[in-house]
Amino acid sequence: MEWSWSDSVLSNRERVMEELIQGRELASQFSTAYDNRSVVNGDDEGSAEGFVNTLLILNGKESDQEFVSDQIQGNSSSVSGGGGGGVNDGGSVVSGGGADLSSWDANHVHAAAIKSEDYTEEEISCKSTSTFKDGRGSYKRRKTTDSWTRDTPGLIDDGHAWRKYGNKVIHNEKHPRNYFRCTHKFDQGCKATKHVQQVQDHPSVLRTTYYGTHTCRDYFKTSDLVLDCTNHRDSSMFISFDNANCLTNKQEHPFFGSFASSSVNEELIVKATSDHTLTSHDNHWLPSDYLVSPDDLMAFKSSGPVSGFSSSIDQYDGDDDVFSRIIAELI
């Protein structure tokens, strides 16, 4: 992948290096912390903040840090549901301007920071999943489930198997909203859902809002590991791998394959659950960015492939790790 450095990055070289070095240490600490199962607590606040700092610098958006922090804190409240239709449309679009970090990634950082900052473990487990009652039409309205949206110029295969379960005309919306749930909802209890709706002003654009996390375990079919970014309980840690350190490459990840390829010439808008809307262009997309939740890690540990992932983590301490190479590139 081409790695282009914005002017702002160059001007902040020293700061970036500082943050990366710190990030490296924190990543190492994370690895240790994870082994001790102690990642879900306030101690990670500094870690998340450090990564956010670094990423903001890389983005040339350091000045936005306060804004992002505000958004992170604000996101502890409802992200969907009632009046006005789920996802907040009022967010400003932060676009272009040498954003090397994809919006998706920023969103993940966002989600990770939220979890490490605002939620106690109990709160996370309580807030992060929707609970539904039995019976026709009986449910508890989703209030605090993690969600994120993507605007795409057409249907994009995100690597998951979805089944449509509803279709509803939304008040003040020209186009009906389609409701999808994970095909594995019943056989594996996967709670992931998504809504797809045409954008009113741009009918050719589909706005997909994802809710919940895939807990279905066909990782290698669905790339669950890679993009179940808003996993509850998270303590999700945003881990950015260089291509060489990818668990699998783009072709092996249907989601990235479809997502990246479909976005080669298109602008993708990924909207966080807050008002903060971020825009990225494909040339800024980093397919090697991963957000891995402890659940996913455990699933991998128990199912085998974890060895590969663990080795990826271990590479943070290796001579050829991403931080070293980034620093070398800076120098």
Place this chain on the structure above:
DNA sequence: TGGATTTGACCCGA
């Protein structure tokens, strides 16, 4: 025939 989609009903939160 089994899985996916459509569609109207139902329930809950705001």
Place this chain on the structure above:
DNA sequence: TCGGGTCAAATCCA
């Protein structure tokens, strides 16, 4: 009371 989100019977389709 209204509107959003989900259920489940009916229908479609490979």
